[in-house]
Amino acid sequence: MWALENLVSVTEVKKNTTTYIDRAREGETLVVLKNNKPQAAIVGVERMERLDHLEELEEDLRLFAATLVRMAADSGVRHSLDDVISDLGIELDD
Incomplete structure (x- = not known):
């Protein structure tokens, strides 16, 4: 799924934000973990x-x-609006 080097904790992102932004800008996708569960991604x-x-x-x-x-x-069958209105028993007042 994800390589270990692409997993980063929220704490690490907070400490080294610029580093992770630079890595993402270079084309790397980083998965941010909180309590060891994927929560977000940092992408370029x-x-x-x-x-x-x-x-x-x-x-x-x-x-x-x-x-x-x-x-x-x-089926190619078409119905006019007037026919549908008539079939539904609707009367339109002018």
Whole structure:
């Protein structure tokens, strides 16, 4: 999962913040531990931007998949608003 050299305690981060920021800026991902449990990560800006971009692509892929499912299930039948209103027994006043 994570290499030991990438694990750092909250206490260490507090003592040597600049060191860990420099390491992250150089491309290293650091996992911050509190009570020996992963709590956060320190990453460089480039990695953060890449992760943000991947999240956007993931959402686009989800929407694309939903579109494909709808297209595959589309019977081609369409209903006008007037027909739907009439079928529901709704009367619109002018």
